[in-house]
Amino acid sequence: MANVTLKVEGMTCGHCVSSVEKAVGNAGAAGKVDLASKKVSIEYDEAKVSLDKIKAAIEDQGYDVV
Secondary structure, three states: OEEEEEEEEOOOOHHHHHHHHHHHHHOOOEEEEEOOOOEEEEEEOOOOOOHHHHHHHHHHOOOEEO
8 A cells, every 4th residue: 555645736625625535535545635734645555546546536626736
């Protein structure tokens, strides 16, 4: 399992947190958002999902991974 923390711009509320965590989950990973720091801690299996796919899932929700 790999762990990574991504900075995500555009999150402002609980709905944003839910959207990002759901997108990460749908991509095949587990994510926990810290809204105050605008960061998402992600745990994923590199054999099953790529980091690029996770980033794309977040960006598809309208947020910017920086």
